[in-house]
Amino acid sequence: MKLLRYGAAGTEKPGLLDADGQVRDLSAIVSDISSETLAAGALGALSAFDPQTLPIVENVGRLGPCVGNIGKFICIGLNYADHAAEANLPIPAEPIIFLKANSAICGPNDTVLIPRGAQKTDWEVELGVVIGKGGKYIDQADALAHVAGYCVVNDVSERDFQMNRGGTWDKGKGCDTFGPVGPWLVTRDEIADPQNLAMWLDIDGQRCQDGSTRTMIFDVASLVSYVSQFMSLQPGDLISTGTPPGVGMGMKPPRFLAPGNIMELGIERLGTQRQRVEADR
Incomplete structure (x- = not known):
């Protein structure tokens, strides 16, 4: 579904x-x-x-986040081998975990706002994993049974806040509108292999990210199991699993978002997003 x-x-x-x-x-x-x-x-x-x-909706209008009342918005950093190489950083020995504020969550086509004082606002297409069955200390062999389904996430990031404002990633990750989620939640039964999905992101029609979940360092099952060692997972929690190469920070020279830019992104079988970028007044 x-x-x-x-x-x-x-x-x-x-x-x-x-x-x-x-x-x-x-x-x-x-x-x-x-x-x-x-x-x-x-x-x-x-x-x-x-x-x-079921009744047909004739005028759909705006799409909201595909899951309401998301519990924890858990993110994984540097989880693609080719993205780590792009960033000139070593492959992590264990998954890097950080959290995005729930107030960052917005619809897949809502406007993304560049916050006041931002210098280096960036994009990241990511596979989102929605938890359907709670648990802690989940065995990796059973981890996918805890997944309700998958969705597209844009992990919008302000790199200057992230890297240069005191050493915690959360400052550059949790700004309002920095978490478009959707367009839909595709249930687990429709995705036989979450480790074989093409993913892409364009800025103003130019292809910037063109990757695949095949290059994940830690796969979905291992991430669900790993995260559950540090915090219990509950239905409605969202794990955003990292991004492939092509982010603005990794370009030569670096490129970042500006008001008026259009981001379009998608993952095979999971749908597409489209956001206009504006300055937050």
């Missing part, structure tokens, strides 16, 4: 994308595609419905 949320920010309704690309309303079945419904086992109930029997 491809599950989504549509409508104005804060009042999104649940929907499903059918095989013909039409959005079907799920409001009569679930109140939201959220941490609460994932915890209640809603995916199993939704899979029993024939999409053709």
Whole structure:
């Protein structure tokens, strides 16, 4: 299934994308595609419905984040071998974990705001992993059973804040609008191999990132297991698993976002995003 949320920010309704690309309303079945419904086992109930029997949404309008009330927004740094080489950094011996503020989360096509004082705002297309079954100390062999599904994430990053403002990555990662999520949550059963998905990102029509989840250093199963050693995972938590090469910081000379830029990005079978960049006033 491809599950989504549509409508104005804060009042999104649940929907499903059918095989013909039409959005079907799920409001009569679930109140939201959220941490609460994932915890209640809603995916199993939704899979029993024939999409053709659900009402078509004629005017979808805005798409919201594909999961509402995301619990923890957990990110993995330097998780692609080719990105680590681009950054001239050693391959990590263990996954690097940091958190993005939940207030960074926005819809897949919402405007991205460059914060005041920013100098080096960058882009990162990433595979998002949504937890459907909670747990801690999860065995790697069982880790994928804890995954509800996958989505596209743009881990927007202000490199000057990240690198030069006291040594903690979070300052450059958690600004408002720095976490577009969606367009939809693709359930685990539709993605047989999360380690074989093409991914890309364009700035103003120019291809900047062109990679694949094949070059991940730590795969999805190992990341879910690893993160659960340090914090319990709950339904609705989101793990953003790192980015392939082609970020602005790694270009020669470096290139960063400016007001008016258009970011377009996507992952095979998971949909696409499009964001206009503006200055935060």
